[in-house]
Structure formats: C-alpha cells, structure tokens
C-alpha cells in the first residue's frame with residue numbers, strides 16, 4: 134500500500150490510529166484543522182485542511198490507495214455546522230476518492246445513525262436507519278453515499294458504526310456500548326487489510342457480554358474484539374442509581390442523544406447530567 138489519507142487525525146480516535154496506519158503504508162498523510170501534530174512518524178506528513186473544502190480534499194486525496202475518514206463534528210450541533218463538516222465533508226471525500234481512483238474508504242459512522250431504536254431491539258447491520266440527531270442523520274447520509282459509490286463506481290467502503298470508543302468504561306451504558314482503543318485499532322486494521330469488502334457496515338463495539346448489536350454479517354472482515362466491558366461491571370453497577378425505564382436516554386441505543394433537542398450538543402447534555410445539573 135503506497136498512500137493512506139487519515140482525516141480527523143488530531144481527534145481522540147484519529148490520534149490512536151496514526152501510528153498503526155503508518156505501519157500499513159509507505160506514506161501516511163494525516164489531516165485536520167489544527168496547525169500541527171506531535172510525534173509525527175517517519176513516513177507521516179501533516180496537512181492542515183478543512184474537509185468542507187472541496188478543492189483541498191481533491192488535492193490531498195490524489196494518489197491515495199485508501200482514505201480513513203474520521204474528520205467530522207463528533208457531536209450534535211446546528212444543521213448548518215453539521216452540513217459543512219459532516220455532510221459536505223463526506224461528499225468531498227467520496228467525490229475526490231472517486232475522481233482519483235481510490236480503492237477503499239474506511240468511514241467513522243456512528244451508532245447515532247440507529248439511535249432511536251430501543252435497546253431491547255438487537256440491531257443488525259442491515260436494518261433501516263433510525264437517526265437520533267442531525268449528527269446521526271449525517272452518518273446515515275454518508276453510509277448511503279458509500280453504498281451508492283460502491284454500486285455505481287465500485288469504490289469500496291467499510292462504515293464503522295462506532296458506539297462508545299474510550300479508555301476505561303465509565304458508566305452503565307458503556308457496559309454494552311464500549312469500544313476499547315485496542316479493538317478500534319484492530320477493526321480499522323482489518324478494514325484496511327481485508328482483500329475485498331464491497332460495501333460493509335460493522336458496529337464498533339468490543340467483545341462485551343452486554344453488547345446490544347449483531348455483527349454477524351460483517352464477520353468475514355475477521356474483526357475479533359478482545360476486550361470486554363464486563364471486567365468493569367461490578368464497580369460500575371455498584372455506583373449506578375435506579376433509572377427511569379421510560380427515559381429514552383436509557384432505553385434507546387443513542388443514549389442521551391435520543392432525548393436532546395435537534396441542534397443541541399449531546400456531549401454537553403451528558404456532562405451536565407453527570408454533574409447533576
């Protein structure tokens with residue numbers, strides 16, 4: 134593999150992926166909105182660029198074999214903000230990838246494309262979308278675009294419906310939804326190295342006993358998560374209060390994003406909830 138482009142390289146997840154991706158290619162081009170990145174690998178270069186800028190994406194993606202597209206607003210925001218970074222950003226990446234004959238895009242989708250399904254529904258990778266926010270809607274758009282570019286032009290894509298990627302498990306919801314950083318890296322590596330993927334959707338969760346999703350149709354990718362949130366269950370459940378079973382923030386896959394008004398930050402909502410405000 135000659136060149137991989139990684140968008141969102143300065144973000145929480147992008148930063149985890151830089152070193153592993155650099156090992157899979159001759160040249161890794163990392164991009165984000167910040168001025169510079171720390172610890173740039175020998176075969177890595179950094180370009181400051183906005184994914185909402187069509188020309189910048191066209192230049193950046195030229196000569197790439199694959200694009201790992203993680204650059205986006207990772208929260209609910211106004212439609213205009215989501216439109217620029219997430220809708221236009223994804224379109225610019227797919228359009229440039231197609232024009233330059235890129236083989237495959239690995240896309241950071243999200244559970245929020247399916248967020249309004251109740252937790253009691255064990256969701257599969259081929260059920261209809263049910264977004265919970267403008268943010269989730271942008272992930273539905275990009276997944277459908279990935280499917281369309283595969284059908285029309287043979288541009289492959291793996292859409293990773295990431296649930297809750299983080300360090301150690303922090304709350305009861307994450308007992309089902311946790312994706313450890315090691316498992317995230319494995320999932321992206323398998324998505325890059327699989328000989329064929331066509332158009333594939335996979336949920337980004339670890340090997341959690343309480344996982345509420347079904348990845349069986351993406352088993353051919355060879356993703357076999359190693360971590361299990363159950364290791365944290367005793368400690369987490371001991372400090373979890375009884376919750377209202379009618380509350381969508383607890384009952385839906387999207388968690389608190391299922392209840393925030395459209396356009397209002399879900400991340401801030403979660404922060405206020407944990408501070409008891």
Ligand SMILES: NC(=O)c1ccc[n+]([C@@H]2O[C@H](COP(=O)([O-])OP(=O)(O)OC[C@H]3O[C@@H](n4cnc5c(N)ncnc54)[C@H](O)[C@@H]3O)[C@@H](O)[C@H]2O)c1
Pocket residue numbers: 140141142143144145146147164165166167182183184185202203204205206207208217218222241242243244294295296297298299
């Ligand atoms: N962290 C999770 O649990 C999680 C869950 C589901 C999906 N995701 C998706 O994974 C990706 C990375 O998430 P993260 O947690 O690292 O979030 P993050 O906010 O830490 O990283 C996102 C990065 O994208 C960059 N970005 C935003 N708008 C941009 C623009 N217009 N042009 C260029 N860069 C832009 C930001 O500067 C940031 O560095 C996002 O697409 C997010 O939607 C993350």
